[in-house]
Amino acid sequence: MIAKAPDFGRARIIVVGDVMLDRYWSGHAARISPEAPVPVVRVKSSEERIGGAGNVALNIAKLGGKVTLLGVVGDDKEGALLKEMLEAENVRCDFLTMAATRTICKLRIMAQHQQLIRLDFEDTPIGFDSGELTARLRRHLSDHDVVVFSDYAKGTLADVTAYIAAAKQAGLKVLVDPKGDDYRRYARADLITPNLAEFLAVAGTCAGERDVLEKGRDLLRRCQLQAVLLTRGEAGMMLIQETEEHSLPARAKDVFDVTGAGDTVIAVMSLAVALNLPLPEAMYLANLAGGIVVGKLGTSTVTPEELTRAMHGDKDLLYGIVSEDELMHIVARAKAHNERIIMTNGCFDLLHAGHVTYLEQAKALGDRLIVAVNSDASVKKLKGESRPINGLQERMIVLSALACVDWVVAFEEETPERLYCRLLPDVVVKGGDYTPDQVAGADCVVKAGGEVRILQFVDGQSTTAMINKARENR
Numbered sequence: 007m008i009a010k011a012p013d014f015g016r017a018r019i020i021v022v023g024d025v026m027l028d029r030y031w032s033g034h035a036a037r038i039s040p041e042a043p044v045p046v047v048r049v050k051s052s053e054e055r056i057g058g059a060g061n062v063a064l065n066i067a068k069l070g071g072k073v074t075l076l077g078v079v080g081d082d083k084e085g086a087l088l089k090e091m092l093e094a095e096n097v098r099c100d101f102l103t104m105a106a107t108r109t110i111c112k113l114r115i116m117a118q119h120q121q122l123i124r125l126d127f128e129d130t131p132i133g134f135d136s137g138e139l140t141a142r143l144r145r146h147l148s149d150h151d152v153v154v155f156s157d158y159a160k161g162t163l164a165d166v167t168a169y170i171a172a173a174k175q176a177g178l179k180v181l182v183d184p185k186g187d188d189y190r191r192y193a194r195a196d197l198i199t200p201n202l203a204e205f206l207a208v209a210g211t212c213a214g215e216r217d218v219l220e221k222g223r224d225l226l227r228r229c230q231l232q233a234v235l236l237t238r239g240e241a242g243m244m245l246i247q248e249t250e251e252h253s254l255p256a257r258a259k260d261v262f263d264v265t266g267a268g269d270t271v272i273a274v275m276s277l278a279v280a281l282n283l284p285l286p287e288a289m290y291l292a293n294l295a296g297g298i299v300v301g302k303l304g305t306s307t308v309t310p311e312e313l314t315r316a317m318h319g320d321k322d323l324l325y326g327i328v329s330e331d332e333l334m335h336i337v338a339r340a341k342a343h344n345e346r347i348i349m350t351n352g353c354f355d356l357l358h359a360g361h362v363t364y365l366e367q368a369k370a371l372g373d374r375l376i377v378a379v380n381s382d383a384s385v386k387k388l389k390g391e392s393r394p395i396n397g398l399q400e401r402m403i404v405l406s407a408l409a410c411v412d413w414v415v416a417f418e419e420e421t422p423e424r425l426y427c428r429l430l431p432d433v434v435v436k437g438g439d440y441t442p443d444q445v446a447g448a449d450c451v452v453k454a455g456g457e458v459r460i461l462q463f464v465d466g467q468s469t470t471a472m473i474n475k476a477r478e479n480r
Contacts, residue, residue, distance in 0.1 A: 012277075012278065012281050012283065012291075013070070013281075013397065013399075014066075014069045014070040014071045014277045014281070014310070015070045015071070015072070016280075016281060017066070017070075017071040017072065017151060017152070017276070017277045017280035017281055018071070018072045018073075018149060018150040018151045018152075018280065019066055019071055019072070019073050019074075019150060019151065019152045019153070019154060019276050019277070019280055020073070020074050020075075020076065020143065020146050020147070020150045020152070020153045020154070020173075020178075021059050021062050021063040021066070021073060021074070021075045021076070021153075021154045021156060022059065022075075022076045022077065022139075022143060022153065022154070022155050022156070022162070022163070022169060023058065023059030023062070023077060023154075023155055023156030023157055023158065023162055023163055023183075024058045024059055024077065024078075024110065024132075024156065024157065024158035024159075024160035024161070024162045024163070025056075025057075025058050025059050025060040025075065025077035025078070025079060025088060025101070025109075025110070025162075026057040026058040026060065026088075026109070026110035026111065026112060026128075026158070026160075027054060027055075027056070027057060027084045027087065027088050027109060027110070027111045027112070028054070028055040028056070028057035028061075028111075028112050028114070029052065029053070029054055029055075029111060029112065029113040029114065030052065030053045030054075030055070030113075030114050030116055031047070031049045031051075031052050031113065031114070031115050031116065032049065032050060032051050032052070032053070032116040032117070033047045033048045033049040033050045033051070033116070033117055034047070034048050034050065034117060034118065035047045035048075035117035035118065035122070036048075045117065045122060047115055047116075047117045047122065054087065054091070056088065056091055056092060056095075057112060058077075058110065058156065058158050058160075058269075059075065059077055059154075059156035059158070059162070060075060060077070060088060060092055060097075061269040061270075061307075062154055062156045062183070062269045062272060062273050062276075063075040063092065063097045063273075064092065064095055064097060064307055065269055065270050065273030065274070065295075065307045065308065066097075066273045066276065066277060067095050067096045067097050068095070068307040068308065068309060069273070069274070069277055069307075069308065069309070069310055069313070070310060071276075071277050071280070072098075073096075073097050073098065074097075074098040074099075074100060074146050074149075074150065075092060075097050075098065075099050075100070075101075076100050076101070076102075076139060076142055076143060076146070077101055077102070077162055078101065078102045078103075078104060078107065078132050078134045078139070078161075078162050079101045079102070079103055079104070079107070079109045080103070080104060080105075080107045080108040080109040081103050081104065081105045081107075082108060082109055084108070084109035084111050085101070085103060085109040088109065089101060100142055100146070102134050102135075102138060102139060102142070104132070104133065104134050106133060107129055107132055107133060107134065108127060108128065108129050110126075110127070110128040110130070110160060111126075111127040111128070112124055112125070112126050112127075113125040113126075113127070128160065130160045130161050131160065131161030131164060132160055132161035132162055133161070134161075134162075136164065136165040136168070139162075139165075139169070140165070140168055140169060140172060143169055143172055143173070144172055144176075147172065147173060147176035147178060148176065150178060151178060151179065151279075151280040152178060152179045152180075152181065152276045152279055152280045153169075153170075153173040153178050153179070153180050153181070154181045154182075154183070154272055154273075154276045155169065155170070155180070155181070155182045155183070155192070155195075156183045156269070156272070157182065157183060157184055157185040157186075158185060159185040159186060166182075166191055166192065167191055167192075167193065170182075170192065170193070170194055170195060171194070174194050179196045179197075179279050179280070180194065180195045180196050180197075181195065181196060181197045181198070181199070181272055181275060181276050181279065182195045182197070182198045182199070183198075183199050183200075183268055183269070183272045184198050184199075184200050184204065185204070187207050187208050188208075189208055189225065189228075189229040189231070190228070190229050190230075192229065192231065193229055193230040193231070194230055194231075195231055195232070196231075196232045196233065196279070197231075197232060197233045197234070197235055197275065197279070197285070198231055198233075198234055198235070199234075199235045199236075199237065199268065199271055199272045199275065200234070200236060200237070201236075201237045201238070201239070201268060202236065202237070202238045202239065202241075205218075205222075205225075205234070205236050208225065209221040209222065209224070209225055215244075215253075218236070218244065218246075219244075219246060219251055222234050222236065222244075222246035222251075223246060223248060226246070226247075226248055227248075232247070232248075233245065233246065233247045233285055234246040235271070235275065235285075235289060235292070237267075237268065237271055237296070238256075239256065240256050241255075241256065242254045242255040242256040242293065243256075243289055243292070243293050243296075245285055245286060245289045247285070252285075252286045252289060254289060254290065254293045256293070256296075256297060267296050267299050267300050270292075270295050270296055270298075270299040270307065270308055271292045271293075271295065271296045272292075273295075274288070274291050274292040274295045274308070274313075275288050275289070275291075275292045277291075278291055278292070291313065294313060294316040294317060295308045295313055295316075297316065298312050298313070298316060309329045309332075310399070311327045311328055311329045311332070311402075311415075311416075312329070312332075314327050314399055314402070314403065326406045326413070326414065327402050327403070327406050327413075327414045327415075328413050328414070328415055329415070330415055330416075330417075330425065330428070333376070333413060333415050333429065334428070334429065336413065337376075337429055337431070340373070340374055345372075345373040345374050346371075346372030346373045346374070346432045346433070347372060347373070347374050347376065347429075347431040347432045347433070348368050348369060348371050348372040348373075348374065348375045348376070348431060348432065348433045348435055349375070349376040349377075349378065349426065349429065349431035349433070349434055349435070350364075350365070350368050350375070350376075350377055350378070350434070350435040350436065350437075351377070351378035351379070351380070351417070351422040351425075352377075352378075352379070352380070352437075353379070353380045353385045353388065353389065353393070353394060353401075354377070354379060354401050354404075354405055355385065355389070355393060355394045355395050355396055355401065356395055356396065357401075357404050357405070362408065362410075364437050364461055365377065365408060365410050365411060366410045367461050368410075368435040368459075368461065369410040369411070371433050371435065371459060372432060372433055374412045374413070375410055375411055375412050375413075376412065376413045376414075376415065376429070376431060377405050377411050377413070377414050377415075378415050378416070378417050378422045378425055379398065379401055379402055379405065379414060379415070379416050379417070380416075380417065380420075381398055381416055381417065381418045382394055382397055382398050383418065384417070384418060384419060384420050387420055388420060398416055402414045402416065421446035421447070422446060422447060423446040423447040423450075424447075425447070426446070426447025426448075426450055426451055427447055427450035427451075430450065430451060430454045430456065431451065431456060432455075432456050432457070433456060433457050433458070433459055434447065434448060434451050434456065434457075434458045434459070435458075435459050435460075435461055436458065436459075436460055436461070437460070437461050437462065438460070438462075440460055441460070442457075442458035442459075442460065445458050445460075
């Protein structure tokens, strides 16, 4: 099985489907209305999230894939907001904007983290020129590896058979998150990802695993499909192909909200397929990602750090490789318990005894040690085109295995100044001949009541020296 998270940055994916805006109004419900037997929610906050096919594209982008999203929106503020939110997350949008159509919007009223009611604002089926959408799709095909069709039965994919034909003619792999009871519309797709209820509506009632497998293979033949990935909630996943099948148990520890879980699954499958991973390995990654996202509230995404952590023993959220946003909450929690936070940074390309001694000394200055690691791109800027020797994920995994390191986080810039100013650790540690005022981010930390400590590296230990010695011995 896979030992590390793949580099999804090489994947180029088109997503086509029903895009929508998810709104959440959240508050507290403590009484019943005198006007009708319904709860009264005192709204305290509101939030807008990307839904439908947009959430598939967002999941791809969050994991580092290059993604182009095609869909239909209205000439309204919701459509403009969706595009703005998506492009801010590096999703390239090519929308058909229709004056006579309203952008699909789902409003959920929440109280005590429970959904009380959902209000849908939509004019469906969507009216638009499917020929124009086909033409736009064709323009993007040569620059991509995979096309995902995310069908929410709102009308964008009414002519999906023609879209699939165009994609297959261009030699791209096709994945479909289906809707309805006629999967012949998706003929020639390489993979479809129905949930169990959707599958049973098409295949009929199944009496056990063997029946599911037989009816799944019958579906492949009848609808000219290459594979079915059946998502079965707490029963896990089943991958059905003509000559083999694979099953995995569910990975979720706590199911908080299944909204958007299918979007995450097909997003990860598309990334893996774009990298030519075998479907069983792709399913393994998608199963991990689905287990992560159902533990979150509402339509959510998965980060590379979360996926990597799940692949390496499903570590507790309080330790190991974390995203910057996760670390913000973790540090706040640690400080609330009066823990002293130490933070340092570096490339840590080839970990050696000098690094380990330095990190152990840094940890001795407090209770928790954060190591911020330069991204591959920033290492190249600092060290040259031949570096790093080890990619970001490999470097983070090795660091997270050290007993003295509590959390490992990546940053893109050449210096961690922005990160230090956001996290405000109690102590910033730097090695070498710096003076405290020369350390990037020191001003923010000191102004917040923190301090900067300079530690000396161990003599004779150098990554560059290790690389040069290895080259001499070749």
